[in-house]
Amino acid sequence: MRGLARIDQDVMDWVEKDKPECGPYDAIVKPIALAPCTSDVHIVWGNAYMSDAPNRILGHESTGIVEEVGSHVKDFKPGDRVIVPAITPDWLTVPGQKGFGQHCYGMGTGMSFITFKDGTFAEHFNVNQADGNLAHLPDEVSVDQAVMISDMMTTGFYGAELAEIKPGETVAVFGIGPVGLMGVAGAHFMGASRILAVGSRPVSVKVAKEYGASDIVDYHDGDTVQQIMDLTDGEGVDKVVVAGGNANTVGEALEVLKVGGILGNVNHYDGAAEIPLPALAWGAGLADKTIRGGVCPGGRARMEQLVKLVQYGRFDSSKLITHRFTNFDDIYEAMIIMRDKPRDLIKPAVILE
Ligand code: NDP
Ligand code: ZN
Numbered sequence: 052m053r054g055l056a057r058i059d060q061d062v063m064d065w066v067e068k069d070k071p072e073c074g075p076y077d078a079i080v081k082p083i084a085l086a087p088c089t090s091d092v093h094i095v096w097g098n099a100y101m102s103d104a105p106n107r108i109l110g111h112e113s114t115g116i117v118e119e120v121g122s123h124v125k126d127f128k129p130g131d132r133v134i135v136p137a138i139t140p141d142w143l144t145v146p147g148q149k150g151f152g153q154h155c156y157g158m159g160t161g162m163s164f165i166t167f168k169d170g171t172f173a174e175h176f177n178v179n180q181a182d183g184n185l186a187h188l189p190d191e192v193s194v195d196q197a198v199m200i201s202d203m204m205t206t207g208f209y210g211a212e213l214a215e216i217k218p219g220e221t222v223a224v225f226g227i228g229p230v231g232l233m234g235v236a237g238a239h240f241m242g243a244s245r246i247l248a249v250g251s252r253p254v255s256v257k258v259a260k261e262y263g264a265s266d267i268v269d270y271h272d273g274d275t276v277q278q279i280m281d282l283t284d285g286e287g288v289d290k291v292v293v294a295g296g297n298a299n300t301v302g303e304a305l306e307v308l309k310v311g312g313i314l315g316n317v318n319h320y321d322g323a324a325e326i327p328l329p330a331l332a333w334g335a336g337l338a339d340k341t342i343r344g345g346v347c348p349g350g351r352a353r354m355e356q357l358v359k360l361v362q363y364g365r366f367d368s369s370k371l372i373t374h375r376f377t378n379f380d381d382i383y384e385a386m387i388i389m390r391d392k393p394r395d396l397i398k399p400a401v402i403l404e
Contacts, residue, residue: 054108054173055382057095057165063386066106071169071177075123078181080115080135084198085172085382086400087389088112088137089228090319094165096390097321101159101166109386110172111137111164114188114197117181124181132188134358135171137202138349139163139184153346161349172382186354189362195369196361198400199229204357204368206317206347207233210292211241213315213343218242223279223288224264225304226295227255229371229398230317232262234292236366239263247279247288250295254397258370270296279307288312293344298323301342306332308340316344374399 056066073079091109093099100107117131127133140152140161153161163179164170178184188197207230216222222243224234227250238246239262248264250256256267268278280287291304293316304314305328320326333340360366373396376385385399 052174053379054169055110055386056106056108057100058106060100061096063095063109063383065383066108068108068169068173070175073119073121073177074179075121076180076182077121078117078124078127078178078185079119079175080113080133080178080185081118081175082113082115082171082173083132083404084114084194084400084402085110086112086198086398087382087386088202089230089389091386092390093319093321095386099319099321107165108169108173108176109165110170110382111162112198112202113171113176114194114201117185118175120181126182127185134186134188134197134201134354135178136184136186136205136349136351136354137162137164138347139179140349142180142183142350150348152350153348159346161346174379183351184349186351186358189358191362192358193369194402194404195372195400196367197358198402199368199371199398200354200358200361202347203229203371203398204233204236205353206230207235207294208237208240208357209345209347210234210294210315210317211237213317213345214290214292214313216241216243216290219244220289221245221247221283222290222292223247223249223304223307224292224294225249225300226293226318227252227259227264228295231292231294232258232371232397234294234317235259235264236262238290238292240360240366243290247282249275252394252397254373254395258397261370276303276306291315293318298326301326302329302332305329305340305342310334311339313341313343316342317347371398372400373397376401377403379403
């Protein structure tokens with residue numbers, strides 16, 4: 052079979068491999084939709100690859116059709132349409148049992164794709180512990196919508212969950228790429244009254260407003276902190292979601308956060324040696340401000356719960372797709388677009404049916 056692989060640092064190309072084996076608890080899935088993630092870009096052209104295996108097939112955002120299941124799989128059968136969560140942990144680990152499957156073998160290792168085995172940019176791929184790591188795709192949910200749930204929706208919403216947003220609170224979301232836009236939507240669903248979204252791409256600004264942003268802050272238009280303080284009459288915000296920016300963004304987010312606030316970070320500071328924190332913004336350590344950051348939890352239960360928001364018409368996750376491709380080989384171009392981030396991009400996707 053064919054797959055698009057990280058050949059080595061900074062080198063991406065096609066490889067030919069045998070179809071993966073199906074263990075007793077696994078499934079083999081054929082993709083019907085694929086999307087590249089900024090994390091795939093970090094894995095090829097950044098510092099995010101956590102293995103030393105060469106020729107590893109990329110990809111962790113997908114929707115597909117089950118082709119084969121292992122003898123111990125109970126709830127899935129060949130022909131089932133599924134969303135494949137980006138994070139497919141080994142749930143039989145102690146961190147998994149404590150609710151942190153996304154870190155089952157150490158930080159971030161719940162992303163079994165690429166970390167431990169080939170990813171989803173292949174004609175067939177293996178999903179470990181299928182009963183725990185596949186999610187049924189309801190008929191009412193389109194393939195476009197489904198593939199945007201597999202990582203973007205669960206990650207962006209997780210940022211809002213980390214920040215523990217409460218009804219009526221004012222929230223700032225730093226970054227409105229696909230992850231931040233889902234952070235905006237998550238904040239909106241959790242009841243935020245005002246959502247100040249930080250970003251500049253016009254396509255993202257439009258979707259941010261549709262997903263619930265009340266104010267847009269362009270970080271090119273001067274100091275982001277000052278702009279947010281001005282918009283909130285000098286008060287700042289109750290909660291922050293960080294889904295973009297650089298190592299200094301955490302400090303900026305801390306500066307606009309009120310005392311008692313929570314910062315929920317899902318941004319990856321790839322390559323940063325330090326994340327500087329302005330001491331005064333943290334009350335020299337005494338401001339009762341909480342900084343949290345994490346990888347979205349994976350697995351089936353969360354995915355089948357999130358998909359209901361789309362299934363019952365409460366939310367359209369497909370608004371993120373700005374670049375749509377229809378051939379399997381187009382995943383190469385989609386990766387290049389994701390790396391280069393043209394101004395008209397939110398998210399590319401390859402939809403195969
Ligand atoms: P994008 O690059 O598409 O979006 C980044 C956003 O940040 C853009 O809106 C950009 O603005 C904005 N931005 C850039 N610089 C600044 C700045 N100085 N201050 C404020 N905002 C700024 O990224 P994605 O949405 O695809 O991904 C976001 C992050 O999430 C990545 O680091 C990715 O690796 C990570 N991620 C984390 C996961 C997890 O589980 N924790 C899972 C998946 C992804 P502009 O509009 O101008 O472009
Ligand atoms: Zn991802």
